[in-house]
Amino acid sequence: MKKQITNMSKESKIRPRKHLGQNFLIDRSILEVIVNAAKLTKDDLVLEIGAGTGTLTEALSRDAGHVVAVEIDERLVSLLRQKFFQYPDVEIVKGDFLQLNLTELTASSTLISEKSKVVANLPYYITSPIILELFRHAELFERLVVLVQKEVAERIVAAPGSKRYGAFSVAVQYHADPEIMAIVPPEAFWPQPKVDSAVVKMMIREAPRVKTVDEGIFFAVVRGGFAKRRKTILRALSMAGKTYPELASVKEDSIRRILAEVGVDSERRAETLSLEEFGRIADAIALERGELSQGEKHDVH
Template identity: 35%
Template sequence: MHQARKRFGQNFLTDTGIITQLVRSIAPARNDLMVEIGPGQGALTRPLMDELDHLHAVELDRDLIALLQRTLTARRLTLHQADALRFDFTTLVPDAQQRLRVVGNLPYNISTPLMFHLIRQIDVIQDMHFMLQKEMVERLVATPGSSDWGRLSVMIQYHCQADFLFLVPPEAFRPAPKVDSAIVRLTPHATLPHPVADYAVFAALVGQVFTQRRKAIRNGLKSFLSPAEIETAGIDPGLRPEQLSLADFAALGNAAAARINDTKP
């Protein structure tokens, strides 16, 4: 039996009821182009393969790759021995008309950078279903004004609709983690609700302002906008970051981008 490795953040899902509920939530169709990140010992991989003509899986642990190769039908599963944080998911999409469905029980220690890695490839993604630490899912689906609303909420919701599906208790795993987990569905927007003129400026502004989340944005945005410029964008410079909506952040990002362009020689 494979022993879970702490350095890979491995906690293997074993509860068949939770697995069935997750597969129903994903609702795979036969011809879906799907990739599972971190298949582990195949607990979710097997029922997904039952529903799909073919499945891709990205796994870093060589021992688990060997286990999966021994126990699963190779012709219906393509295993990629790779670090998901560096994997080019666009290579799995041979047809410009297709979109990739992404599924994964993500290790807690890489979940945020992995989601940002996937966001950079969002043009080829249809949807994403992830099992994550419950606190992280609460941040992904947070609304302005709540303590969970932060950089992760803004950046993910800029690109995706985020839906909290259901809770997963620690006893559903082996070994049992010390935290509750939850399932989230991320669905890329067909049309961005609040597109920005310069995404790099927007991302930098959001990241900067939440480093001082307890202070008024006039302080957190000093390097981007003056209080007067914040007001001109239609936003009270005395507000704190968690009080701003996605639309507010987009307006501030556009104002900052315009200021940068105006000062260029």
């Protein structure tokens, strides 16, 4: 695979662009891990983000019903369109993924599967924004299988109390059940990155892990708590109102009382709180703001 890709690079005079995070996968065994984790059928529409030289695209096309491959680099788009000219079930889309309409991108009346799958070697420089954008449209997808930096993978699966646990961990685990499928060394890419990578599978949940009355308040509490990571949850949330309007009207005394009511020690830090605890705090703040009736209760799935 490496020889094939490097020869392509020489013939087309296309060199990987570092600022676009272009590290092309050249290890066939890792390619198989990714494809196997996707569990593709001919009923599936697959969205690939950052198609690169088309190595993964070609592997996906063998098992999926339709592949929509997004690539921002116009040089590679031209190469991909030549390569897949005779592949009716492969659609090459030129553009910045974050600027595209995901509903339109995944629409297909000819496939049976109600939800699409995302399978991608994500550009490392923009991994987190891409994943968060996918979760904003979580209802469109059944699973995500992505190749990312190992450090990002560890953040995705991190548990409360671990050094990698943060707002990104909570956002992923709110929407999905993540699992690291394989650790990938730098030698699996050309050019080689300076860090290890990992294949991560994220199964989208039918309902969020935490049922909360107001997602806006929930994520404001999460982001506000982690924004001042070394401070107590009381101090962090007391300061968060300056940044997050959802919390602006809730003062320190109210937050102290709310934490006591929901059973969270005010001296704890955000990095120790579970999704359930963030949810209880968020619902109590919603009640404080008059958005939650006395009869409604917090629930965890």
